[in-house]
Amino acid sequence: MRNLPIEPAPGAGGLLLSAIIARSAPLVEADLREGLVHLIEDLDRGARIPQPRVRHRFQNDLIGLSRSTHRLIAEGNTLSFDFDDDNGRPVQQAIGAIYAAGSLPADARSVVFDSIRNALVWGRPVDASFIQATMGGDRASLADLRSWNDPVSWALEIFDFEGSADEQPSKRTIQKRFRSLLRDAHPDHGAETVGAADRIAELNEARRILLDA
Numbered sequence: 001m002r003n004l005p006i007e008p009a010p011g012a013g014g015l016l017l018s019a020i021i022a023r024s025a026p027l028v029e030a031d032l033r034e035g036l037v038h039l040i041e042d043l044d045r046g047a048r049i050p051q052p053r054v055r056h057r058f059q060n061d062l063i064g065l066s067r068s069t070h071r072l073i074a075e076g077n078t079l080s081f082d083f084d085d086d087n088g089r090p091v092q093q094a095i096g097a098i099y100a101a102g103s104l105p106a107d108a109r110s111v112v113f114d115s116i117r118n119a120l121v122w123g124r125p126v127d128a129s130f131i132q133a134t135m136g137g138d139r140a141s142l143a144d145l146r147s148w149n150d151p152v153s154w155a156l157e158i159f160d161f162e163g164s165a166d167e168q169p170s171k172r173t174i175q176k177r178f179r180s181l182l183r184d185a186h187p188d189h190g191a192e193t194v195g196a197a198d199r200i201a202e203l204n205e206a207r208r209i210l211l212d213a
Helices: 011-027 030-044 090-102 106-120 128-136 142-149 151-158 171-185 196-212
Strands: 071-075 078-082
Touching (some): 011 071, 011 090, 011 106, 030 106, 030 142, 106 128, 142 151, 171 196
Antiparallel strands (some): 071 078
């Protein structure tokens, strides 16, 4: 049974679904992440979903299936989450939340899926800051999704390295390219102030990914 109020969208229901994604996504196996992204895009546009997807099959018959109960709790002016992590793997929890969002009315569905996209790449504790960001309505970019789905390839592209994730440059080359791009992005060296902080953060994250790979 679902209780997913969505007015005004994303509403409490959309917030809860997004929180389930934010909690589950960091634990999803790397080889399943692209499938989640495609499932989100297909359900958002109302496409027919062939089964199975992401190695799991959606079914309406609940007999014999385990159940997870996730709750958004309001105490006074404070919101918190109560997650049920005992039933099902993280990818199953994520798929369930995505399909639930896909069943919402069309006029609210896109807003909820915007929140789910943000949640997919959140990567931080699911707390008051998550609630504020979700209800603020910011939308994750395609680059955000790609950096979560295939971080090494994304980092190589950020650094403008040619080749595949199996042909990585040396750590010395990475550091040299990082310093060059960082200088180009910094306002002290003539770069635009607007967007500089985001670009510098992007370069730092790309360097971290490549050096850890």
